[in-house]
Amino acid sequence: xxxxxxxxxxxxxxxxxxxxxxxxxxxxxxxxxxxxxxxxxxxxxxxxxxxxxxxxxxxxxxxxxxxxxxxxxxxxxxxxxxxxxxxxxxxxxxxxxxxxxxxxxxxxxxxxxxxxxxxxxxxxxxxxxxxxxxxxxxxxxxxxxxxxxxxxxxxxxxxxxxxxxxxxxxxxxx
Amino acid sequence: xxxxxxxxxxxxxxxxxxxxxxxxxxxxxxxxxxxxxxxxxxxxxxxxxxxxxxxxxxxxxxxxxxxxxxxxxxxxxxxxxxxxxxxxxxxxxxxxxxxxxxxxxxxxxxxxxxxxxxxxxxxxxxxxxxxxxxxxxxxxxxxxxxxxxxxxxxxxxxxxxxxxxxxxxxxxxxxxxxxxxxxxxxxxxxxxxxxxxxxxxxxx
Numbered sequence: 001x002x003x004x005x006x007x008x009x010x011x012x013x014x015x016x017x018x019x020x021x022x023x024x025x026x027x028x029x030x031x032x033x034x035x036x037x038x039x040x041x042x043x044x045x046x047x048x049x050x051x052x053x054x055x056x057x058x059x060x061x062x063x064x065x066x067x068x069x070x071x072x073x074x075x076x077x078x079x080x081x082x083x084x085x086x087x088x089x090x091x092x093x094x095x096x097x098x099x100x101x102x103x104x105x106x107x108x109x110x111x112x113x114x115x116x117x118x119x120x121x122x123x124x125x126x127x128x129x130x131x132x133x134x135x136x137x138x139x140x141x142x143x144x145x146x147x148x149x150x151x152x153x154x155x156x157x158x159x160x161x162x163x164x165x166x167x168x169x170x171x172x173x174x
Numbered sequence: 175x176x177x178x179x180x181x182x183x184x185x186x187x188x189x190x191x192x193x194x195x196x197x198x199x200x201x202x203x204x205x206x207x208x209x210x211x212x213x214x215x216x217x218x219x220x221x222x223x224x225x226x227x228x229x230x231x232x233x234x235x236x237x238x239x240x241x242x243x244x245x246x247x248x249x250x251x252x253x254x255x256x257x258x259x260x261x262x263x264x265x266x267x268x269x270x271x272x273x274x275x276x277x278x279x280x281x282x283x284x285x286x287x288x289x290x291x292x293x294x295x296x297x298x299x300x301x302x303x304x305x306x307x308x309x310x311x312x313x314x315x316x317x318x319x320x321x322x323x324x325x326x327x328x329x330x331x332x333x334x335x336x337x338x339x340x341x342x343x344x345x346x347x348x349x350x351x352x353x354x355x356x357x358x359x360x361x362x363x364x365x366x367x368x369x370x371x372x373x374x375x376x377x378x
Contacts, residue, residue: 007372019223129224130224149185159216164212
C-alpha cells in the first residue's frame with residue numbers, strides 16, 4: 001500500500017467505517033477493533049491489489065461490513081442493542097445537559113434503527129447517515145439495486161411509524 | 175417541504191433532495207412549525223449520528239512483527255559471532271604444529287637450517303687451508319601429523335601494529351553490516367512514527 005493512497009483515500013473515511021461498524025456490532029470496543037483491523041488490512045494489501053481498487057470507500061465499507069459480521073458471528077450476537085451510557089458517551093460535547101439530551105436522542109435513534117431487520121438497518125444507515133448512492137449501497141452490501149430500494153422504503157416506513165408512537169413520550173421542545 | 179418529506183418517507187427522494195431536506199432543518203433550528211416537529215427530531219438525530227467519530231487510533235504497527243523479529247535475531251547472531259571471535263583470538267592457543275613450525279625468532283632455526291654456527295673464518299688463508307673441513311650437520315625437516323593436510327602458512331602479522339590494523343578493519347566490516355541492518359530497521363520505525371504523527375495531526 002502506497003502512503004499517498006492511504007492518506008487520501010482510506011484514512012479520511014475512518015469515521016465513516018467506525019459508524020458503520022458500530023451500527024452492525026452495536027458495541028464501541030468491537031467497532032474500534034473492526035476499524036483498526038480494516039485499516040491494517042488495507043495498509044498491508046499488496047500494490048497489485050491496491051491498484052485494482054477503483055472505489056476505495058466502497059471497498060473499505062465492504063471490508064468493514066464483513067469484519068463486523070465476522071465479529072458478530074464469533075460472539076454469537078446477531079442483534080445487539082447498544083447501551084444507553086455508551087451512546088451518551090459518544091456525544092460528549094462538554095455541555096452536560098445537551099450531552100444528555102443528545103445522548104438520549106441518539107440512544108433512541110439507535111434503538112429504533114437497531115430494531116429493524118439487519119439489511120434494512122444497514123441500508124438506512126448507509127443512505128441517511130453516510131449519504132451513499134443506491135449503487136454504492138448495493139456494492140457495499142452485495143445486494144441488488146431493487147433490494148436496496150425496497151429495504152429503504154420499508155425501513156423509513158417503519159421508522160416513521162415508530163416516531164409517531166414515541167412522539168407521545170417525547171417533550172415538545174426536544 | 176411537506177411533499178418532499180412525504181416522498182422521503184416513501185423512499186423516493188434523490189440524494190440531492192435529501193440533502194436539501196437536511197439543510198432546511200439545520201437552518202431552521204428550533205423555529206419550526208408544529209407539523210415538522212417529528213421530522214425535525216429525526217433529522218437532528220441523523221445529523222448527530224453523522225458527527226460520531228472514531229476514537230484516536232491506537233498505535234498501528236505497520237512494520238511486520240515477523241520482520242522485526244528476524245532483524246533482532248540477525249543482530250544478535252552477528253554480535254555473538256563477534257564476541258566469540260574476539261574471545262577465541264584472545265584465549266585459544268595456536269595449534270601445536272604451528273608452534274613447532276614457527277619457533278622463537280631469536281633461535282633463528284627452522285627445519286633444514288644449519289644447527290651449528292659456522293666456524294669463524296680464519297684471517298690467515300694458510301690456516302684455512304690447514305684446517306679440517308667441517309661438514310655441516312643438516313637437520314632433517316620435522317614431519318608432524320597433519321602437516322601434509324594443513325596448508326602451511328607463514329605468520330601473517332609479525333608486526334603488532336599491522337595485526338591491530340587488521341583487527342580494526344575486520345571489526346569495521348562487522349560494524350558496517352550491523353549498521354546496515356540497523357538503518358533498515360530505523361527506516362521502518364521512522365515510517366511507523368511518521369504514520370503515527372500524521373494520524374495524530376488528522377485527529378487534531
